[in-house]
Amino acid sequence: MPSKPLLSQHPELSAVRVYMIGLALGCSTGVDFWASAMMGVAGTHIRGGVHASPEDFLWTLTSYAAAAVVANLMLRRLAHDISYRGFTMAGLVIAAAGAALCALSRNPLELALARAVQGFGAGGLFAASRIIIQLAAAREERRPLFIGFNIGSMGLPAAAPWITAQLVENAEWQMVFVLQAGIALATLLFVVLTYPPRLTVTLAPWDVDYHAMDWVTVILFGAGALTLLHGLGDLRFYELANSPSVAFTPIAGIALFAAGMVYLRRHPDPWLNPKLLLGRRFLIGLSFYAIYYLLNGLWTYVISTMLQNGMGFTFQTTGTVLTTTSLLGFAAAAAFTFWGTSLPGSRRYIALGYLIFAMAAWLLSQRMMPGASLEVILPVLVLQNLTLPFVLMLVAGLTWAEFSVDDFAHGYQFKNIVRQIASAAGTGLASLWLQYDEAIARTQLVAHVTPFEFQQGIDPAELARLSRLIDQQATLIGTANLLMLLAGACCVIAIVAVSQRALK
16 A cells, blocks of 8 residues: 655655755755855954955945845745746855855955855745745645755754864865855755756746836845844944944934835735734744844854853864754754654743753853863853754744745745844844953953063063953953843743743
8 A cells, every 4th residue: 555645735756755855945045054154153264365354344244144135025026936946946056156256256345245146045045945845745744844954954054163164274265155155056956856846837037027026125125134234233343432323324224124114015016015924923923033043143153252262262173162062953953843843831941942041141151261171161052052942943833823825925034034134133232242341341451450560571472461361351251241141131031931822
């Protein structure tokens, strides 16, 4: 007796093929995650390669994110003409071309433009993959696809920090982008070989009527994203007290976004339908999504800074630590895929996740001391990564429970736009806090250095050593204070999560 097919819409697909499709979906998502993770780890070396100031290099980060916002905005409309399968293939080609252009860049402007191309290609792949899962399988049929999807989207990018560290230490910075281009092309081949055929006739990308598209929405959201993200990034370079005008840039970005939403609300056939985004469950779920991505951007920035500038770990050791903890987080996510999808009282488990997050932040704040060993730091970082199923995956399962397949695309487009902005906001807030707190700590530490400590004269080598020690201590003090604040914030979020009856 033949076994029941895993996907009722595609009974011709074997079980192995279904799992491979899920893996291909995850790998396409991973192309975006690979690019972001590698850029975060190797950013300093790439900046030196193109001779960019920190302010100039910021454009390479914000141009990618802003282009990704535009890609997510255009996703559903383009997929209507070329299918989500076609959108994924086109996105992978564009992402590979953008990565290749990054490798050929010789100055900050060229790199920023190339990163925009890469972001436009890769930025919509996450949403496209999730929508394909929603379209291809009924709710009870999605687990086989999610198994492969989680391996590709979380397991493979977890290796990015370690691989990036090896590339930077043993090759030129351009190899980071050469590898990204290779990953995109390999994923494209994987998609071609595994994705099921289109169920309906579609257009080729070059046959789409681009002139008829809603370019007003593209301009408002694209300009709003670039302005907002760059304004948030600028917070790490300027002090609000001395340069209050820096606050106007993110405000202008928010105003452009608001204008875009008003325009879409009045549009007869909007690319992103605001009316579908006002459900209570979705808005609460979206808020928890935004909190997670904001805290994730904050945590990633703080941990990388703490390991290298505070603890004095080498670049390779930092990459190894980040990869190890990410892999353990992936293991927790995989376990949740098999056994955790039917947890009772889900909002209580979301609260539990944030309490664990708070504990990890508090424990780490108590271990901020020069010379602390990896054995002291690693268990706490692992503890934080184990919160992933609670603070993200449970939220994902609850947020979309009431969405129809057609409305899911609108909601997921907007969710990924929020993801880009919240991650940038988290990084900006972390850098702003450390900038202020390190400056205060450095001033206090320097005040304790007196001329009596240099009775035999000021030795330049000793003075340099003392300066490095003060900078290291200031980083550790600023990090500890931020982690204590983060622990308190996570406790508050846990209390709020328990009270949200819409998430049950």
